[in-house]
Amino acid sequence: MNLSEREKKQILESIRDIPDFPKPGIIFKDITTLLNNPKAFKILMDHLEEHYKDAGIDYIAGAESRGFIFGAPLADRLGAGFVPIRKPGKLPFTTIAEKYSLEYGFDEVEIHIDAFSGKPNPKVLFIDDLIATGGTANASINLIKKAGAASVDACFIINLAFLKGIERLSADTTVYSVLDI
Amino acid sequence: MNLSEREKKQILESIRDIPDFPKPGIIFKDITTLLNNPKAFKILMDHLEEHYKDAGIDYIAGAESRGFIFGAPLADRLGAGFVPIRKPGKLPFTTIAEKYSLEYGFDEVEIHIDAFSGKPNPKVLFIDDLIATGGTANASINLIKKAGAASVDACFIINLAFLKGIERLSADTTVYSVLDI
Numbered sequence: 001m002n003l004s005e006r007e008k009k010q011i012l013e014s015i016r017d018i019p020d021f022p023k024p025g026i027i028f029k030d031i032t033t034l035l036n037n038p039k040a041f042k043i044l045m046d047h048l049e050e051h052y053k054d055a056g057i058d059y060i061a062g063a064e065s066r067g068f069i070f071g072a073p074l075a076d077r078l079g080a081g082f083v084p085i086r087k088p089g090k091l092p093f094t095t096i097a098e099k100y101s102l103e104y105g106f107d108e109v110e111i112h113i114d115a116f117s118g119k120p121n122p123k124v125l126f127i128d129d130l131i132a133t134g135g136t137a138n139a140s141i142n143l144i145k146k147a148g149a150a151s152v153d154a155c156f157i158i159n160l161a162f163l164k165g166i167e168r169l170s171a172d173t174t175v176y177s178v179l180d181i
Numbered sequence: 182m183n184l185s186e187r188e189k190k191q192i193l194e195s196i197r198d199i200p201d202f203p204k205p206g207i208i209f210k211d212i213t214t215l216l217n218n219p220k221a222f223k224i225l226m227d228h229l230e231e232h233y234k235d236a237g238i239d240y241i242a243g244a245e246s247r248g249f250i251f252g253a254p255l256a257d258r259l260g261a262g263f264v265p266i267r268k269p270g271k272l273p274f275t276t277i278a279e280k281y282s283l284e285y286g287f288d289e290v291e292i293h294i295d296a297f298s299g300k301p302n303p304k305v306l307f308i309d310d311l312i313a314t315g316g317t318a319n320a321s322i323n324l325i326k327k328a329g330a331a332s333v334d335a336c337f338i339i340n341l342a343f344l345k346g347i348e349r350l351s352a353d354t355t356v357y358s359v360l361d362i
Contacts, residue, residue: 016274018273018274021273022270022273028273030273030274032264032265032272032273032274032293032296035253035256035262035263035264035265036240036262036263036264036296036297036299037262037299038256038260038261038262041256041257041262041263042257042260045257059217062250064246065245065246065249065265068246068249068250068253069243069249069253069263069265070253072216072249072250072251072253072254073253073254073256073257075216075219075222075254076222076223076226076254076257076258077257079219079223080219081216081217081218081219081222082216082217082222082250083213083216083217084213084216084246084250089203091213092199092202092203092209092211092213093197093199093211093213112213115213115217116217118217118218
């Protein structure tokens with residue numbers, strides 16, 4: 001089931017543009033105005049549930065920290081486990097880490113080594129609020145595979161399509177983005 | 182409706198103790214093993230929904246970032262708005278900030294100034310995974326009031342009761358903790 005044009009418009013209009021954040025020249029997509037609008041948030045969550053309900057997702061892995069806000073309710077609706085992917089030093093148990101390059105320097109994400117140990121051959125859905133150049137998403141998907149996922153899907157609420165981040169993700173990842181901007 | 186002893190035990194046993202994290206002498210309550218256990222996570226979310234479904238909650242405010250993981254699904258279930266309370270510099274729009282003291286030094290939390298502007302006299306539920314000495318919770322509740330909440334409830338999955346954090350919260354806050362340890 002696809003979003004109707006009217007529903008898509010309701011979600012899109014609930015997202016606020018913040019010019020020059022976090023640095024000059026960037027227009028930041030502020031999803032807090034979607035989250036505190038129960039009508040728009042429900043349209044989105046109903047749609048995500050519908051989209052993934054028969055996909056056999058065992059775990060949803062969300063990227064710190066806006067990915068948590070969409071991933072946890074979707075895991076709750078689908079009856080899947082939720083797994084946080086975090087910045088270094090935040091997860092208390094043994095972790096696997098993956099570095100990725102930024103414009104200047106490096107960043108790193110971590111996952112618990114036993115995050116998916118509750119199911120054999122787990123199918124994992126990675127979720128984040130937005131994909132830009134795809135650095136975090138690519139590193140997170142590698143991490144999910146290293147932690148033992150049999151297959152990985154990826155979902156983004158917003159895809160900044162002109163940055164071609166989705167093209168950077170490995171070809172065996174099934175990707176869905178709700179809004180292409 | 183209260184949790185049965187059996188349900189309480191299922192939630193409690195799904196939480197992992199990590200000794201000496203983040204520093205020596207502290208036993209960290211690792212809730213990632215609750216989150217990636219769909220059965221335990223569902224028992225908890227069903228219980229929270231039942232507990233708050235007739236409480237007239239307009240918004241749920243979650244503390245970065247484990248509060249997001251419990252707050253967003255509860256907002257989704259209750260049809261409430263979700264509002265993130267974040268570390269300094271993370272929220273893109275105009276914020277209100279509140280400082281609080283740590284063992285050594287200070288920390289700070291922020292909220293968007295218009296977070297609750299969608300409803301008149303909003304009733305807000307603050308949620309976090311754990312209350313220890315209550316510093317973050319106290320600062321967050323002050324912030325929620327400054328942002329215009331008419332009343333504030335607070336909910337914690339785990340209360341480290343020996344640290345008496347709940348006693349530090351203002352007397353007009355209705356507090357519920359799922360597990361007192």
